Amino acid sequence: MAIVGAGVVGAACAYFATAAGLDVTVLDRRAVAAGTTGAGEGNLLLSDKEAGPELDLALRSSRLWSEIGEDLGGATFELERKGGVVVASTPDGLAALVEFAAEQRTLGVESQPVDATGLRRLEPWISPELPGGVLYPGDMQVQPALAAARLLERARRRGARLELGVEVTGLRTHGGTVTGVETDGGTVAADVVVNAAGTWGGELSARFGAPVPILPRRGFILVTAPLPEGAIRHKVYSADYVANVASDNEGLESSCVVEGTRAGTVLIGASRERVGFDRTVSVPIVRRLAGHAVTLFPALASVDLLRVYGGFRPYCPDHLPAIGFDGRIGGLLHACGHEGAGIGLAPATGELVTQLITGAPTSVDAAAFSPDRLLGVAA
Amino acid sequence: MISSADGAQQAAAVTAAVTAQARPGLAVVGAGPAGLAAAVTAAESGMAVTVVDAGLRIGGQYWRHGAAGVAADADLHHDRAVFADLSARLDRAVAAGSVRLLLQHQVWALTREGDGGTTVLAVDRTDPARPTEIRVAANHLVLAVGAYDRQLPFPGWDLPGVMTVGAAQALLKGSGVVVGPRVLVAGTGPFLLPVAAGLAARGATVVGVHEAAHPAGWLRRLPALGAAPTKVAEAAGYAAVFARHRIPLRHRSVVVRAHGTDRVTAVTLARLSSRGRVRPGTRRTVPVDVLAVGYGFTAQSELPLQAACAVRVTPDGTVAVTVDDEQRTNNPRVLAAGEITGVGGAQLAVAEGLLAGAAAARSAGLRSHADVARARARRDRLRRFATAMHQVYPVPPAWLSQLDGDTVVCRCEEVTVADIDDAIRLGARDGRTVKLLSRSGMGWCQGRECGYATSCLTAHRLGTEPDLAAGADRPVATPVPLGLVARGGLHPAPADALPRIPNPNPIPDPNSLEEHR
Ligand SMILES: Cc1cc2nc3c(=O)[nH]c(=O)nc-3n(C[C@H](O)[C@H](O)[C@H](O)COP(=O)(O)OP(=O)(O)OC[C@H]3O[C@@H](n4cnc5c(N)ncnc54)[C@H](O)[C@@H]3O)c2cc1C
Numbered sequence: 001m002a003i004v005g006a007g008v009v010g011a012a013c014a015y016f017a018t019a020a021g022l023d024v025t026v027l028d029r030r031a032v033a034a035g036t037t038g039a040g041e042g043n044l045l046l047s048d049k050e051a052g053p054e055l056d057l058a059l060r061s062s063r064l065w066s067e068i069g070e071d072l073g074g075a076t077f078e079l080e081r082k083g084g085v086v087v088a089s090t091p092d093g094l095a096a097l098v099e100f101a102a103e104q105r106t107l108g109v110e111s112q113p114v115d116a117t118g119l120r121r122l123e124p125w126i127s128p129e130l131p132g133g134v135l136y137p138g139d140m141q142v143q144p145a146l147a148a149a150r151l152l153e154r155a156r157r158r159g160a161r162l163e164l165g166v167e168v169t170g171l172r173t174h175g176g177t178v179t180g181v182e183t184d185g186g187t188v189a190a191d192v193v194v195n196a197a198g199t200w201g202g203e204l205s206a207r208f209g210a211p212v213p214i215l216p217r218r219g220f221i222l223v224t225a226p227l228p229e230g231a232i233r234h235k236v237y238s239a240d241y242v243a244n245v246a247s248d249n250e251g252l253e254s255s256c257v258v259e260g261t262r263a264g265t266v267l268i269g270a271s272r273e274r275v276g277f278d279r280t281v282s283v284p285i286v287r288r289l290a291g292h293a294v295t296l297f298p299a300l301a302s303v304d305l306l307r308v309y310g311g312f313r314p315y316c317p318d319h320l321p322a323i324g325f326d327g328r329i330g331g332l333l334h335a336c337g338h339e340g341a342g343i344g345l346a347p348a349t350g351e352l353v354t355q356l357i358t359g360a361p362t363s364v365d366a367a368a369f370s371p372d373r374l375l376g377v378a379a
Numbered sequence: 380m381i382s383s384a385d386g387a388q389q390a391a392a393v394t395a396a397v398t399a400q401a402r403p404g405l406a407v408v409g410a411g412p413a414g415l416a417a418a419v420t421a422a423e424s425g426m427a428v429t430v431v432d433a434g435l436r437i438g439g440q441y442w443r444h445g446a447a448g449v450a451a452d453a454d455l456h457h458d459r460a461v462f463a464d465l466s467a468r469l470d471r472a473v474a475a476g477s478v479r480l481l482l483q484h485q486v487w488a489l490t491r492e493g494d495g496g497t498t499v500l501a502v503d504r505t506d507p508a509r510p511t512e513i514r515v516a517a518n519h520l521v522l523a524v525g526a527y528d529r530q531l532p533f534p535g536w537d538l539p540g541v542m543t544v545g546a547a548q549a550l551l552k553g554s555g556v557v558v559g560p561r562v563l564v565a566g567t568g569p570f571l572l573p574v575a576a577g578l579a580a581r582g583a584t585v586v587g588v589h590e591a592a593h594p595a596g597w598l599r600r601l602p603a604l605g606a607a608p609t610k611v612a613e614a615a616g617y618a619a620v621f622a623r624h625r626i627p628l629r630h631r632s633v634v635v636r637a638h639g640t641d642r643v644t645a646v647t648l649a650r651l652s653s654r655g656r657v658r659p660g661t662r663r664t665v666p667v668d669v670l671a672v673g674y675g676f677t678a679q680s681e682l683p684l685q686a687a688c689a690v691r692v693t694p695d696g697t698v699a700v701t702v703d704d705e706q707r708t709n710n711p712r713v714l715a716a717g718e719i720t721g722v723g724g725a726q727l728a729v730a731e732g733l734l735a736g737a738a739a740a741r742s743a744g745l746r747s748h749a750d751v752a753r754a755r756a757r758r759d760r761l762r763r764f765a766t767a768m769h770q771v772y773p774v775p776p777a778w779l780s781q782l783d784g785d786t787v788v789c790r791c792e793e794v795t796v797a798d799i800d801d802a803i804r805l806g807a808r809d810g811r812t813v814k815l816l817s818r819s820g821m822g823w824c825q826g827r828e829c830g831y832a833t834s835c836l837t838a839h840r841l842g843t844e845p846d847l848a849a850g851a852d853r854p855v856a857t858p859v860p861l862g863l864v865a866r867g868g869l870h871p872a873p874a875d876a877l878p879r880i881p882n883p884n885p886i887p888d889p890n891s892l893e894e895h896r
Contacts, residue, residue, distance in 0.1 A: 006806060032806025038815045145815035149805035164808050225823065225858060263792070263818065268861075280687070281854035283490045283500065290865035301862025307825060308854040 002181050002190035004168045007037035008343050009335050010196035011151035012350030018158035020354050029167035033145035035198050039311025041269050042144040044344035046109045047084040047136035053368035057348045060364050064347035077146040078262050084139030084235040087130050094132050097239050101134045111136045125299045144343045171208040178331030194333045199314035201336030210328045212371050214337050216312035219270035222289050223307040226264030235259040256292035268293040315339035317377050323369035334371045405739050406499045406517035411439020412725040413717025414523035415465040416732025422472040424740035424747040429515045431501050433485040441725040443552040455577050487859040489685045495712050502859050512863050519712050519739040526676035526718035531778045532832050535637030537787045544574040544673035558669045559583035565634040566673040567591040568772040572617040579624040589632040596771035603767030606760040635781045646670050655775030674774050678719040681853040686713050693721045695769035698851045706735035723765030730758035779839045789829040791822020810834035810850045
């Protein structure tokens with residue numbers, strides 16, 4: 001089989017496919033993690049997801065990330081089960097948050113409400129003005145580029161080939177079924193082809209003659225100078241983040257997740273905008289993210305901003321990823337469109353793709369992710 | 380002398396600038412040779428000019444000086460008359476109100492406005508404990524932010540006592556500190572000479588100057604050399620100084636290793652072949668107290684890239700802004716002058732600055748009295764010299780074969796050659812993905828110091844061409860407190876009223892980075 005894309009999703013597909021004994025070639029026109037995987041934060045959040053297929057995928061992924069951590073050594077990709085803290089800015093907001101968490105708990109998402117004092121015990125530098133929040137011990141974090149690289153490293157050890165700097169330009173078919181991919185370096189034979197091209201999955205699927213609508217949603221992340229260990233202990237974000245993630249608003253939305261990294265730097269992100277592929281960093285957005293961060297942690301005001309980076313989240317019009325066989329061409333699967341959660345959702349995606357190919361029973365209900373649901377939907 | 384206008388004419392122009400009703404605005408970033416020339420030329424044409432510079436004094440790197448002024452260290456400075464002229468004219472313009480001079484202001488970002496103008500966002504660090512933000516809105520912008528020493532890793536380069544030639548020079552000119560006593564100067568390019576001469580003149584024992592290139596390179600480029608007779612005279616002057624102090628000048632010779640435990644105590648030298656490779660069996664080790672190394676310069680390209688200026692890579696491996704005959708970038712309201720258009724020295728920078736200032740004035744509908752034709756001829760001559768210089772003094776590839784696995788490449792994050800090789804093995808293919816997988820360039824300097832080496836090493840390992848421009852793109856031009864960034868947005872909060880997160884390893888003052896510029 002050929003997997004197009006060496007982002008975290010392609011890497012997870014290769015990891016599970018080789019574990020199932022499949023013969024795998026991963027192709028990328030640039031490098032490992034050169035796409036959105038190298039531009040994102042590595043949050044594996046359960047806390048921001050409401051009941052539905054995405055939560056199912058996230059819960060499955062959460063378990064798989066822990067298993068992968070045992071297999072590969074979690075430290076090699078900075079896997080940390082550090083927990084998330086969602087805070088409310090008003091007492092009403094807190095009540096709504098606690099109710100949301102109670103609902104999630106019935107679906108298996110662990111959580112624990114905390115009051116203002118409890119909040120400061122969890123996060124000593126948090127703003128004393130916040131009335132409280134909810135602790136989600138199951139929220140995790142990885143370094144996305146390393147996660148993709150380590151998954152691929154294991155897949156290669158199990159026989160996968162990694163071809164970098166190779167652009168896939170088209171599909172080879174015979175009698176409506178895949179026989180390989182065309183690249184700028186020649187044809188690669190394959191009986192199964194997986195489109196794991198992320199934000200460029202729409203472009204690639206169009207080259208294949210089986211378009212799926214994938215759109216870019218821009219995001220920026222701020223990085224500060226390193227802080228001492230334990231300055232910020234969890235992933236901390238305000239409750240409006242949840243509303244933002246689910247929103248259909250065209251314009252700028254920003255809410256911010258503040259989190260420490262192993263290197264000591266603090267990540268503040270991220271904004272969400274639909275502006276096509278415009279890379280220009282916008283100062284108003286940077287100001288807004290910085291504003292959110294110093295509201296949550298007033299002490300961050302004196303900490304230096306070092307860097308801003310960002311990228312384009314791949315999303316489908318209905319905000320669910322496209323995972324599964326394409327009904328139009330035999331042997332073609334899509335695994336793209338994970339929007340702002342592709343790092344977190346990658347393992348369950350790789351496992352599902354592998355189960356669909358081998359005909360094994362699936363760990364999650366595959367129907368909700370079927371790319372066929374998007375047929376006729378304009379990008 | 381650059382100016383053609385006499386004093387009276389200048390004074391009249393300055394007065395006119397102040398009395399004019401609607402004054403078109405120009406922001407000049409950088410108060411070195413290029414920025415100063417641009418600022419006074421534009422101000423004397425009637426523009427309202429704001430000059431922004433991170434340093435404590437005007438003059439930039441070239442005319443860096445202590446509190447006592449340039450004259451106090453007359454022997455270390457060249458073109459003192461030009462500096463005296465530019466600073467006197469600047470003083471007049473400041474007194475007349477046509478130039479606003481913002482020193483100790485670090486530009487952290489540029490934003491492009493809808494009307495084609497630019498807003499310069501700077502951190503006012505005049506009170507280091509209380510940085511604040513200043514925004515300068517301008518119709519035209521001259522970028523004259525200069526360059527800093529390029530560093531190349533070699534075993535032992537991170538030992539105390541190993542420094543850039545620029546740092547040695549800055550210590551000498553800025554604070555009168557003479558490094559030594561035994562100094563070895565090495566690297567490539569004409570800049571090694573004044574540094575060695577300055578150190579020797581102030582009492583250091585310069586045990587040798589080791590130039591990687593061979594001056595025979597000039598033989599094939601004599602017209603360019605002829606275009607800059609003052610440079611030849613300058614070199615002859617250094618030769619005399621070297622003779623007087625018995626400083627040996629060796630060509631095709633490089634430092635391949637620095638030795639020492641707490642600090643450098645010796646260096647190993649090797650001879651190079653004509654193609655820049657180390658010749659076997661030519662190593663020898665000499666004792667030193669200080670090693671000053673310089674492999675040319677890297678232009679400060681973050682602001683030009685923020686302003687979406689088109690750039691190119693010059694033969695010396697510098698990311699340089701592309702400008703037209705009038706120093707305009709691809710955005711006609713943004714001009715560039717000095718080292719950021721291609722490293723070429725202070726005289727070239729002054730000529731380019733004058734042209735940029737005059738072009739900005741003309742674009743604003745004003746007439747400049749400056750002798751543009753003469754400056755243009757001078758610039759063209761010096762530019763030819765600079766281009767030839769880049770060809771005569773390339774970065775020799777030798778360093779790539781002298782690295783050990785444990786040689787540190789990125790000092791901020793302590794990333795070694797072996798870590799970079801690991802990143803490549805994991806699937807990195809360029810400077811950016813190496814950074815993602817190794818953290819090289821993610822620290823305090825954001826790759827300003829190690830970016831060149833990381834890109835070149837990665838390309839060397841993979842047999843590709845380094846993508847130097849990709850690594851130069853930095854949306855935050857200098858570290859800036861989050862509270863200051865936020866203040867323009869949602870939550871104003873005075874920095875001093877806030878709790879401080881204790882910092883176990885204090886972050887270096889950004890002004891110390893400035894030292895290397
Ligand atoms: C600012 C920001 C913050 C984010 N934060 C988080 C977070 O906290 N948690 C989380 O889970 N997710 C987060 N995300 C989202 C996450 O980064 C993405 O969902 C995820 O990286 C998508 O991975 P992917 O493998 O599908 O795509 P990519 O990583 O983009 O990989 C696709 C690959 O395909 C290659 N490719 C494309 N076309 C071709 C072709 N024709 N031939 C060959 N190769 C091709 C590309 O070079 C690329 O390497 C964030 C995203 C952004 C932008």
